Amino acid sequence: MMIAKITVNDKEKILNLTEKKIVLDDQGEEKYYIARMLYYLLKSSYNIPRLYGYIKGEDPLESWRQTYERTFLQLLKSDLEISSTYFKGKFEIDFGAIQLSGTLNNMQLSANVIFKEKPTQIPPGIQGNFQVDSFYYSRTERIKPYIIPSSRSGLLYAFSKFLVYQYEGAPGIPKAFGIAAEFINSMLLPQGFSDEIEGHKIWINSESNSVYVDDSILYNATSNILSLLALKTFLTRGTEKELIIIEEPEVHLNEEEKNLVKKWIYETKSKTVIITNEKDQW
Numbered sequence: 001m002m003i004a005k006i007t008v009n010d011k012e013k014i015l016n017l018t019e020k021k022i023v024l025d026d027q028g029e030e031k032y033y034i035a036r037m038l039y040y041l042l043k044s045s046y047n048i049p050r051l052y053g054y055i056k057g058e059d060p061l062e063s064w065r066q067t068y069e070r071t072f073l074q075l076l077k078s079d080l081e082i083s084s085t086y087f088k089g090k091f092e093i094d095f096g097a098i099q100l101s102g103t104l105n106n107m108q109l110s111a112n113v114i115f116k117e118k119p120t121q122i123p124p125g126i127q128g129n130f131q132v133d134s135f136y137y138s139r140t141e142r143i144k145p146y147i148i149p150s151s152r153s154g155l156l157y158a159f160s161k162f163l164v165y166q167y168e169g170a171p172g173i174p175k176a177f178g179i180a181a182e183f184i185n186s187m188l189l190p191q192g193f194s195d196e197i198e199g200h201k202i203w204i205n206s207e208s209n210s211v212y213v214d215d216s217i218l219y220n221a222t223s224n225i226l227s228l229l230a231l232k233t234f235l236t237r238g239t240e241k242e243l244i245i246i247e248e249p250e251v252h253l254n255e256e257e258k259n260l261v262k263k264w265i266y267e268t269k270s271k272t273v274i275i276t277n278e279k280d281q282w
Contacts, residue, residue, distance in 0.1 A: 002141045008033045008089040021272050025279045035245050035275050037087050042145040044075040052133035060122055060132040069111045077109055083178035097139035143243050146186050149179050150248040152230040153223040159184045160218040163211050164204055165191065187233055197228050223252040231261050238270030245273045249282065
């Protein structure tokens, strides 16, 4: 069972990440920071590579623990520094075989791994390193997070020309744009993409390499269509090994459109965390 405990401004939230849907509808801004902190923590843990080649020392268990902590902090600090994103809070995440806890105080970060399970009869040398790493790699829960910010329509207006996947050159926008970059770069649409939302055709014009809504370029579309496009794109292509964080799914939508989004959330294969100001609506 994957459980995350996150504290921001002395407000603690315990999130059971094995649940299909989690709704944060408390009053106050803490719920946004809790969700965004969760996003960066899960992203860093998901991106940790196999570690057996980096393990040093006579004790493979202790060396693996130190290497995991160091790698996690390097990944987390890199993301936060590049995007000038700052958090103040505490976290504790149960990943199955290990428990990871720590603090974030702007760029002062800490992390501590506690073993909940341990391999036995570890051989010496590189074989032992490989055994320890394989043990924890196979027993540690890994989930890939995505985030859809409440400002999604404005971000699509601003960065629409970066939405189409490029076969040459770096696609998307620089990571320095923070949550905006995390959102846009995760939403990249393939060449030939076509869909329909509320009677409007969404498609890629191959001549201009731009996304169009009906006969006009995307930034001429209304906010509700852009919001629905983002929500549908992530929710309909989600997988069981992913978690989608949605800030204010209700933004720009009427009741009929909200019901459509509820249907997508119900049908998605991904787990979802929903941050909303509409209590008991999602």
